[in-house]
Amino acid sequence: MAFIDQIDPELRPYLNSLPAIDLEALDMQAIAKIARAKPVAMPLVPHPDIAIRDDRLASSGARLRVFMPRSAAGNIPAFVYFHGGGFFTGSLEANDSLCQSFALAHGCAVVAVDYRKAPEDPYPAGFDDCYEALVWATNNGLFEAGAVAIGGISAGAAMAAGVALRARDEGGPKISGQILAIPGIDYRFQTASSRMEVDKRIWHLSLARKAWAAYLRDVVGQVPAYASPSIATDFSNLPPALITAEGEDILRDEAIEFAQNLMRAGIAVDLRVFAGAYHGSFAYEPEAEVSKAHLAAINSALERFLAVEA
Structure with missing residues (x-):
């Protein structure tokens, strides 16, 4: 069966509209340039009830964007959000509408992180930015944080899972929950879905290999679990998680396996797999019913995580 025939009909228009771009012959610098353009x-579209302020991390100067209800007073919950983009692209601006929607829906502060990216800044630069942003969210001059959840999409979910591991290991800030949406967390490409034949205009194996190679360029020896959380050996004492996967995504099986590892360690996990969806389709076609269900699952989990007493 052709790949397009396995896709939910409501998700096909965006896929069919994509230009045919041959990325196979391009290096990571060229691919990043195309993606960032x-x-x-x-x-x-700014909402009158949400105040937006930009800040920077002290160590690297990486940008933060804070979305906060204007009516907020005292301790408010916070969601630290790491955008997707294969470790090499993505921006605050591309995620502004989503982050504002979280602040509106949950009455929380949303701290979006424009972490450093490969190939210019490989691991651990971007990861360190994400962890520092978590620390910043718990101690800053804008708001007093109550419960603090973390999360992201794709590569951003990898950042979140790694940050949760580090916070546990170092006795860092308490995390009330983690949103791991379509996580790209395994550099090894050993799952069945990683070798699945998908449309080359979306996230596929060759592109994933190049992205991981650029991200891990400076790693010598064993790849750290903070960079590729699937290879962790201890999954205990981590925050509860929502983990989502899309049925026709090469990342599907690593998300499922990570959820299973957390469950075996006694962690509360809500695992959702959305049939007929391809990588990132819930963001590209948000009005499709399967996309609405995906976003509803994210918001439902975030509601629970932010309701936890700090």
């Missing part, structure tokens, strides 16, 4: 799909 894409215009923002959904520019932010």
